[in-house]
Amino acid sequence: MEESSNKVHSAQFLQHYLEEVITLLEKQQMEKSLVERSPTTNHELVETVLHNQQQTRLQEMFAPLHPADIAHILESLPLDQRKTVWNAIKTSHDGQILLEVSDAVRETLISGMEAEELATVAAQLDTDEIADLAPDIPKRAMLKILRLLNSKERKHLNDVLAYPEDQVGALMHFGMITIREDLNLKAVKAYIRKLKKLPSHTDKLFVVDQNDVVKGILPLQRLLTYSSIRQVAEVMVTDFIRFQVDQNTDEAARAFERYALISAPVVDNNGKLQGRLCIDSIMDFIREETDEDLLLQAGVSEEEDLFSSVWKSAKNRWGWLLINIATAFISTRIIGLFENVILQLVALASLMPIVAATGGNTGNQTSMLIIRSLALGQISPANVRRLIKKEVALAILNGILLGIVVGGAVMLLYQDEALAGVMAIAIFINLLVAVVVGLSIPLLRHKLGKDPAIGTSVMLTSITDAMGFFILLGLASLFLIHTL
Amino acid sequence: MEESSNKVHSAQFLQHYLEEVITLLEKQQMEKSLVERSPTTNHELVETVLHNQQQTRLQEMFAPLHPADIAHILESLPLDQRKTVWNAIKTSHDGQILLEVSDAVRETLISGMEAEELATVAAQLDTDEIADLAPDIPKRAMLKILRLLNSKERKHLNDVLAYPEDQVGALMHFGMITIREDLNLKAVKAYIRKLKKLPSHTDKLFVVDQNDVVKGILPLQRLLTYSSIRQVAEVMVTDFIRFQVDQNTDEAARAFERYALISAPVVDNNGKLQGRLCIDSIMDFIREETDEDLLLQAGVSEEEDLFSSVWKSAKNRWGWLLINIATAFISTRIIGLFENVILQLVALASLMPIVAATGGNTGNQTSMLIIRSLALGQISPANVRRLIKKEVALAILNGILLGIVVGGAVMLLYQDEALAGVMAIAIFINLLVAVVVGLSIPLLRHKLGKDPAIGTSVMLTSITDAMGFFILLGLASLFLIHTL
Incomplete structure (x- = not known):
């Protein structure tokens, strides 16, 4: 397919188009509810007329657009409006739109289609394109599609589907000279x-x-x-x-x-x-x-699109939220151990979030740099020692500096030298902990053959939180509370 | 330039190559220090011989590699070793390597080069390639380079340099038919x-x-x-x-x-x-x-490479760390207002990080989805109301569910129904706050024409932290503390 055609539009134009589509849909929705409330006897006939008008109008609107642009507009529409549009235009366009939309949106489009419809759409596509859609196509429709292919095409399709998503075979095409x-x-x-x-x-x-x-x-x-x-x-x-x-x-x-x-x-x-x-x-x-x-x-999976149903979005996000709450309870237990210390010096309750947050932020900076460098293939056993040295040196420098800043601020707020000193030391130690954790989690996950990006931030923050509370309250109980 | 050549290698091969280079450099470093400590009279001569040997050996090693691969290895080397390699090979390769390395690494390579050297390198490049390097080339060298160009080339160079980095003009090439x-x-x-x-x-x-x-x-x-x-x-x-x-x-x-x-x-x-x-x-x-x-x-700028100097890295990271500390102090002041409440019910000190963390995580999930959709151009005035509705519904659902989970856990830990109830309500309210903040910050920044990704996470977390503490301790002082 040559890419050049009269169907190409700028982002601004598409924004404008999207608003027109939504206005049209909302107007039609209003008309429909007016009809329902009106005292006419022949509701059904009027509704059919309205429906046909709507279909025609939508088909006219989308006809001049490139499949990629239609896909973009579908992705930007709320679920019910997306389905209305798709039902109106799906027959007048081929499967290219299904290829262009994101996985999450494709699922919502395909879920409303009959097996026959899907087979008709697939018949217009190349084998490698069918393979791209295959994971989302229901079994019954897939069997119909397979029956439409010749033996060579069927072999191609099976070949591509045999490769896991992260291997080159799953992405290859068969059109070549x-x-x-x-x-x-x-x-x-x-x-x-x-x-x-x-x-x-x-x-x-x-x-x-x-x-x-x-x-x-x-x-x-x-x-x-x-x-x-x-x-x-x-x-x-x-x-x-x-x-x-x-x-x-x-x-x-x-x-x-x-x-x-x-x-x-x-x-x-x-x-x-x-x-x-x-x-x-x-x-x-x-x-x-x-x-x-x-x-x-952030603990959102790619499965979720902008207008996934509330229920689907909720399920998608619970995993990480629950893990977060579980790790937060660890911190709670650690603080609980020191309730006596807090009762004697209640300022500690106000100050402890600072130690935790500073550790979390520093650790995240380190781990993010490591994750990126791992992704670029820049880290090898030969240079990792040097890297660790550099990050530890950095943590010491930052620890001293931020310790002084925070200690100074605490001195201003509380006029208590011992408290300020303990805060400064707690910040310093937690920064060291943070950099060690920020280095080790992604490097270890990578060594174990796992994606270093997943979950690193959550694990890291829970450790730096818990350690931050422990270090500050522990130091306080050693140096500030003499009556224990 | 045709891309096909015998100079193409797999990632594994490059990893292996990198380790060989590092081993060689370390061996040479050792030999050099042995010579220095040896009782020979003619240190200088021996060192020169060793130095020449090293240059030759490095040139041999890098000769068969593609410029992009050499760039990759340079990016993976610690600063001093990177400079040693670059000094050995720079004359035998053209400016392609400089084009291929990342901005941060390019700076370290160019900083050690004479104006004459740079002009010689630039003379082998196309005008658009020189434009890519231009921001990193010192003024003196740039003047030398301009003198080597003919008037058409000089016009081209000025044209490209006139466009800001985010406009098409800055990326265009002049080679075309x-x-x-x-x-x-x-x-x-x-x-x-x-x-x-x-x-x-x-x-x-x-x-x-x-x-x-x-x-x-x-x-x-x-x-x-x-x-x-x-x-x-x-x-x-x-x-x-x-x-x-x-x-x-x-x-x-x-x-x-x-x-x-x-x-x-x-x-x-x-x-x-x-x-x-x-x-x-x-x-x-x-x-x-x-x-x-x-x-x-994570508050790391792209300016930093894996082996930026400790000092440069530190300066790069301070900005966000200091902002984080400043916002953490806001939370501190809020907790400080409720010190009396904490003294009467010290369990609140242990529980308050949970409310803050849950809010922060939920808000980040929402804002990340919005940031991505803004980047893809999927959000328009027409669909934003629907989007807000969906996210608020989601927050209510999540708030009820997580409120029950956390309330239940608190009940198990403390056997205190009133405390568990207050925790559940605090979680619910803070989740609503989080989703409103998570929606508004990126949408507002986008509306003001600013990058919605920058700083959203920091601002959001500081608000959900402060509000989390305020909501929990405020509710507690209203419903749990009767002696105030």
Whole structure:
């Protein structure tokens, strides 16, 4: 598909469009309720007329839009309005819209569709596109779809679905052009002219032997600039980037960024061509990954969209909230141990949140830097010792400085030198604890093969909170309370 | 530049390479200190020999690597080792490495280079590449570089540098192929063959008139599949995506994702061609933006790299830490108001962090979802009311549920019904506060034209903390303390 068309619009335009759609829907909703309350005898007829009007109007509004733009508007609509629009337009558009919406929104769209409808939509898509939708398609519809495919397509579909989401095989496409090395460029050009259309993102052709093993690539640039009488074997690039079907997608994404790739062949362990990986899939992958990281930090999963139902959103968020409450109760028990100390010096109750918060913030800064560097592959056993040294030095420097700042503020507020001193020392120690925890959690999780981003912040904050309370109240009971 | 070469390596390979480099550097460091301590008379000579050996060995090691891979290794090396390697290899490689490293690392590399060296390096780069480096190049070196450029190049450089970082103009390149619409495709092919090389990421040619106004685009696909005797005017695409030089880069990035673009023309207000925007610049931009967001959440700026000096890192992190401490003192003052209440029911001191933490977490979940949706352009005045309704409903549901959970736990711990009830109500109210704050801060910042991601978390947490303490202790003084 060529990307250029008259269907391309700016963000501002889309915002404007979205508001028009919502206004239309609300007006229609109002008309409908007017009819219901009116004393006409023939409610049903009037409602049918109104409904048909609405369908037509919506179809007209969406007809000139690019599928990606329609997807964007659907994502921005509240659930009920989204369904109204989708019901009106789904038949007049193909499955491209389903491909473009986010996973959470796709689920809401598909949930209202019949198996037959879904099969009709899928019939217009390529095999790799069906594979993208597959996780959200109900079994009954999937069986119908499989019946529509030929045996080669069915094999492709099974191949893609067999790979876990984080492997290159799950992202590959099957639209690609392969040529043999004994052709000359003139023959290649004639072949392309006969094809009439190139798969999107074709910047190179794959040169394969009779066993489909990739021998080299022929960049379109060379096809256009080299003499037509030269042979593919002479002008193809033999040291080229290829990916293994079972390779980690993260790694492939980094290679695409690093070497500015547009497309690359995907091969199996014998070098046999399996498919093609393109920059657009990689961009979607990167966007989803980073989005997920950002939301997971706050304990929201990517499953949730802006207008997920209240019930679904609630379930989605409870996990982390409950974990947070459980860890907060640990702090509660620690403070409980020192109730006597607090009774004797109640200012401690006011001051203890400062020690906890400072530790949490410092620890988060360290862990975030580590998580990012792990994601970029910058941390190795060889440099990790140096890194730890640097962060500890930083914690000592920050501890001294912030200790002085907080100690000074406490002195001003309470005019109590001993209390100010204890606060300063507590801040200093908790900063050291924070940096050690902020370093170890992501590094350990990474070593155990787990995503270092998930849960680090929650675990870290609960430890720095509990330790902050313990250190301050413990120091106070040692140095400030003489009557115990 | 064609991306394919024998210089491409996997992440694992690079990790391994990095460790070899570090081992080599450490061995050489050891030899050097052995020489210094040895009783030889001619230290200087031996050291020079060792130094030359080291230079040669490092140059050999790095020679087969792709500039992007060398950049990656440099980013992973501690400061002193990074400088040693850079001094050894900088002359044998061109400025590509400087282009590939992150801003923070580039600064450390350039800081050790003479103005002459920098000018020599820049002489090998394109104008748009020099523009990428420009912010880090000292004035003296920049003047030398300007003297090496011809007047057209100097104009280009000034043009790019004139655009702020968040506008399309700052990211555009000047390497592109323009053609006239009265040519036939055969003539276009002959022209390309004469050029010998296409700029990287050329998937389309730009059709311009005599005033350089873009009339259409000619995808390479059409050049390859249409008959050679047809005219450019007949086969060019006239409804194509173009960007304005002063357009927001965020918007351009979304268009690249949405319409799966590889390159697009950049025009001024009169439609005159100014440059070309390519997917690789957009990917770098997206990666930097999301990285920045993730780090800013934790109060670390993108200026800091893994091995920034302790002093630089410390300064980078103080800002947010001090703000955090200042807001923590607000909570302190609020708790201070209720010291009498705490003295009468010391369990409140243990329980108050739970109310604060639950509010903070819920508010962060809401604000993070809003920040993401704002970034995706999904929120408009038309749907914001619905969104607020949904989040408030969610807060009520969560408030009841978590209130019961926490109240129950407090009942188990303290066997005090009144205390458990007050805790449950405090949790409920603070969750409502949290969701209102979590919605309003990012939405307000967005409305004021500011980045909704920056500082939201800190402001939110300080409000939910302070309100959490105030609500719990206030309720307690009303309902639990009868002797006041």
